[in-house]
Amino acid sequence: YVSMAARGPWIITTKGAVLHDNGGYGMLGFGHVPEPIIAAMTKPQVMANVMTPSFAQLKLSKALAREIGQTHDGGCPFSHFVAMNSGSESVSVATRIADVNAKILTDEGGRHAGKSVKKMSLSGGFHGRTGRPAMFSDSCRGSYGKYLASFRTEELLTVEPNDIGDLETHFAKADTEGYFIEALFIEPVMGEGNPGVAITPEFYIAARELTKKHGSVLLVDSIQAGLRSTGYLSVIDYPGFQNLEAPDMETYSKALNAGQYPLSILAMTPGASELYRKGIYGNTMTANPRAMDIGTAVLDMVTPEIRKNIVERGEEFVEKLKALSVELEGAITNVEGTGLLFSCELDPRFKAYGTDSLEEFMRMKGIGVVHGGENSLRFTPHFQVTSEEVDLIIDQVRNAVLKGPQAGQA
Template identity: 60%
Template sequence: VALAARGPWVVTLKGAVLYDAGGYGMLGFGHTPAAVLDAMARPQVMANVMTPSLAQRRFDRALRAEIGHSRGSCPFVRFMCLNSGSEAVGLAARIVDTNAKLHTDPGARHAGATIKRLVVKGSFHGRTDRPGLYSDSSRKTYTKYLASYRDEDSVIAIAPYDVAALQRAFDEATRNHWFIEAVFLEPVMGEGDPGRALPAEFYAAARVLTRTHGSLLLVDSIQAGLRAHGVLSVVDYPGFEQLDPPDLETYSKALNAAQYPLSVLAVNEHAAQVYRKGTYGNTMTTNPRALDVACATLALFTPQVRDNIRLRGAQAIAKLEALQSELGGLITKVQGTGLLFSCELASQFKCYGAGSTEEWLRHRGVNVIHGGENSLRFTPHFAMDEDELDLLVGLIARALKEGPRQVQAEAA
């Protein structure tokens, strides 16, 4: 149980001190960042979606300055603010649903078509309702426990970033009179295969196919935003600057500084025109306190911070790959993009739960959160220095040499 924290350091109720490399990607500027706490402390009028505020104007300007800065302008025309990241994806799915009705109503281009959805295997887009439906990484659990998934076959899950498989899925949709309502993609996987990046070639193919078919394309940057390449939006990723932007993009975790619930759905002109008033509502959205937190967070994002994210991310991969070579098979895969990286452990290690490598690390001073099939996932703060990285890699080495293995965990 955490008692106090500052930056990457946490003090527990029993006096232990941990270096926090977890946080699901929210701890961009660490725990209790002063500028964010100052923004939260300002007096505010009632925080309600019906209450206009100057914070909304400031936030709009801050987002437009950040998104598209590498390509000359922001490609999105509207920003819709909600609370959790899953809510932003839920609103996006409501716009997708509206578009699907327009395409499949009597007399429409895809009149009477069966509605399908397309994702890559291992994808994650949230746990509530429609976002959960698009989350392939959670599918097995939902199918096991939820009656609504018993006959659910609307989701097409293809091998990650296989352009030929993507083309085949759309060809099959044409043959079978299906309408693929949307393709949902993560720019960098956060849950199913942490740190795995979306190739520009696959994205470009998805953009062409969705536009041709009449589908919408969503990029879910909730976990990767700011931390993957030191930029918020996929439109500013290396290799993506000249590509057509998605119809919808979501942001949340690093933007809200792990201090105040905020998520954002950015929409282009087409998606904005599809949206219909009355199809979604949320009382506490777009409230000024949340927007002030986001503005304070974006103001901290200096060129030096961007450079550090890229540098430390590259160093993390290099150091973990060196450890992989040293340990001779105990680490089976290393991957990452910026400060969202992971190392997959060999099958003799239990990654999470009682008697796991994750637990061993926490008891010895590093907070880490698992991901994927059997990976340790790291999302450290943006100001991480090389000494901190060496501390992290050194403890991973100790965990794999000295920590528990499956046989020990099962015996316990």
């Protein structure tokens, strides 16, 4: 369909159809055309050289420092924030900083002098589609390896999510075989490979300890999970993480830019920020003041009631999808979810995406949804979603399974 107008979670198409939108890849936390965001985006702004300091930069930095660490024992652990464009770009900057660290440690005289360098992320992990972020993204490696020559020599070590033994084995192997793991990238809640699966505090503790011991950089990629999964932007404010040591770096984007204007943030601890070297990165639209005004407006909109609704409606969705799985006797094989980032995996007799899929069928019946994982429907509703809307979506999932197409059927 082609959209003509939208407001909140609702879209009107050029044909006059009405859809409830749950498929914006996590960006539209406040729905379409949120008035405070539009007001921030349209006010007069100096854009002559956006890389110079601005009041918008100061306001967003203060807003981020207030938001991050508000439930954490140590408060906000990040001393520096870098504002970039898309989420993938903030990860690109993070990879440059990890690269600096790798060179220091593997150069002559370094702790890992002369060793080859490898990357590590989670099985099914996703960190962007540009340059080095793509090389850390296991969820897309099938296509990249098939078509891109640059991936012939790129070796990515992958760890099963929440498998501490697997993580320990990989770091032990690096020591015995003599290579250096430059960085471990993890999503606190997976957005692509297995949408809705959350990292446990125990796994995170092991990741933090092993990366510090080895000398690796630890990046938490909260681009899709930030705000959407627990109501908090940073992993350090998640339940069970409030007394844990922060990662070296953390990235945010989708919900923070409200789906209205490209903005991503790379947050750095003092140690990570000290690794940055002048000349290793630059961008015409870095620290865009208009984008940063939007980020500040989004954080101002996140109230205790919004945070509570994200958690409670997320629990309601998962509970009702699991009940639907029982009712439909095997059509839904698994349900995963953390807050308002959740998915239901379909039996192979159903297609999650493409022509004659349940994704397509549900859109035609008025529910905007996207696919994720191997064969799952992925949902990212707006933050103020109601129980009535929950029931609407569950009813349409049921309808799609019972009346929609099955794989191989026209």
